[in-house]
Amino acid sequence: MPEDSPLIQSLRTAVAAAPADVPLRLHLAELLLSEGQSDAAIAEAAVALQHAPGDAQARQLMARAMGVPQQSSEPPSARPSEQLSQPAAARPTAPAQTPRFDWKSAEEQVGDVVPPRFVDVEAPMRADGEDDPGDAEAWDVERPGGLRLADVGGMQEVKERLEAAFLAPLRNPELRKLYGKSLRGGLLLYGPPGCGKTFIARAVAGELGASFLSVSVNDVLDMWTGNSERNMHEIFQTARRQAPCVVFLDELDALGAKRSRTSHGGMRNTVNQLLTELDGIDSAANEGVFVLAATNVPWDVDNALRRPGRLDRTLLVLPPDAPAREAILRYHLRERPIENIDPAKLAKVTDGLSGADLAHVCEAAAERALLDSARTGTVRMIGMKDLLASAKEVVPSSDPWFAAARNVAMFANEGGMYDDLITYLKKRRKL
Structure with a gap:
């Protein structure tokens, strides 16, 4: 493949920043075609047509890039000077119909470039919810990846806390066996939004060489009675089968809200099921299952979730240094x-x-x-x-969070859970 010119490289970057800009993409396609890169021009024109199916310029450019001969307005049998010299009756007439472009063939040629815009569902789900995936393998488990804590820029204090409180006992099975340290229990990450709690959780899974199973409220809650509890059970059953596996509970305040403030019985039952899964059926049920959770509002999480053997360790994730x-x-x-x-x-x-x-x-x-x-x-x-x-x-998006967290740290610091937050607020002179 020939190396792109600086202009084409710049236009590619501009198109990547504004993918819906059809004129800009067509300009790039014209340059590619002029450089002899027909396949690349076809790909750009196909994407342009995806955004603007009726664009005449995009259709014409697609036809030229695919080598479709353009219909001439004059017959090839005679030059203009010769035609003018002929009698009107003898002059060849233009074809009655212009050949139409074969769009079906074009779509087949660029099918691997432009993904389908819509996906047809083979069988709609029944209204009673009985067609939900019933086996635990339906949950999407990510296999161990290459992400490590070293890939997390800065945040040295967070890494040291993770190493001391969570990773060191897991990396040393002999010492863990000597001291009778169980692999049960989990870690709760809390702090302002947008500070990398999910990224850190994936890095921890990479450090452990474990699979990663991310769980949100949409994965669990269901309108049908009993389905939410079943979903929660199947998630942990999947993690046990895939052990070692990190179960990441995103937005824990939604999955494990305080039951005293929840009026809906189904939500309370879901929290109860989560507590049961964290405890395990017996002492060895959750061996190899590492539970990490993240929340922006830890003060809204049910207190029972933070008891020993559950999410009994907390880590404050602050804006990046x-x-x-x-x-x-x-x-x-x-x-x-x-x-x-x-x-x-x-x-x-x-x-x-x-x-x-x-x-x-x-x-x-x-x-x-x-x-x-x-x-x-x-x-x-x-x-x-x-x-x-x-x-x-840009106004820091974390300012409203710190305004709310300040009151909690001052008046609801039960058991010293928010000592790290108080230290940070004093350091930043926000307390």
């Missing part, structure tokens, strides 16, 4: 056209922003450069000016 911010910025800028970027300076001016905020900064900076390129007609790189301006406009 400077090394983590620099790593996150590098990650989100790695495939974008940039020049003269100083990640260390950006990390310094984005203090207090969450990982999600930093991703938004990079996205907003790309939009600035893209719109400027569209106005001027000249593609330019993303510079520090774009990133600094975007960072200045």
Whole structure:
């Protein structure tokens, strides 16, 4: 495959940042076709037609890229000068009908490029819920991946706490056996939204070489009586069969809300089932099943879930520190056209922003450069000016969380659960 020119590379980046921009994608396709890259031009035109099925320019470009001969307005049997010299009756007439483009054949050729927009369901689910997947293998279990804690930028204090409280006993089976340490129990990650709790949970699974099973409220709750409890049981049965396996309970405040505040009996039964699964049928039932949970509001989680043998260890995940911010910025800028970027300076001016905020900064900076390129007609790189301006406009999304957490840390710190939070608030002079 020939190497793309700098202009084509820049246009590819611009198209990736604005995939629904049909004129921009067609411009890229025209350049590809002019460079002799017909297959690449067909792929871009096919995506353009997916966004704008009736676009005449996209259809015409697709036909040219696929080598379909264009219908000439004059017969090939005679040149214009010769036709003018002939009598009107002798002049050849144009075909009555123009051959139509074979779109079915075109779709077959680009079928591996453009995925289907809709998926037909073979058999609709019955209204009584009886067609729900009944076997535990229906749950999506991710196999051990290459993600490790070393891939998590910065957050050294979080890594050390994880190592001391959770990972070290699991990595040393001989010592664990000597001291009679069970593998039961779990870890509760809490903190403001967008700070990487799910990413850390996946990294822990990678450290353990374990499968990863992510569970949200949508996976468990069901409108039919008894189905929610059954779903919870099947999830843990899957984890036991796939052991070693990390079960990650996302948004634990929704799955395990305080039963004293829950008026719906079905929700209380679901929490009861979760408690039963965490305890296991017997002392060895959950060996090799590591339970991690995440929540933004730990004060709304049922107290029984934090008893010994359940989610008995807690870890505060705060907004990323400077090394983590620099790593996150590098990650989100790695495939974008940039020049003269100083990640260390950006990390310094984005203090207090969450990982999600930093991703938004990079996205907003790309939009600035893209719109400027569209106005001027000249593609330019993303510079520090774009990133600094975007960072200045972003308000830390974690501020409302800290405002609410401050009151809880001051007046509801039962058993010292929020001591780490109090220390952080004092350090940041928010308490």
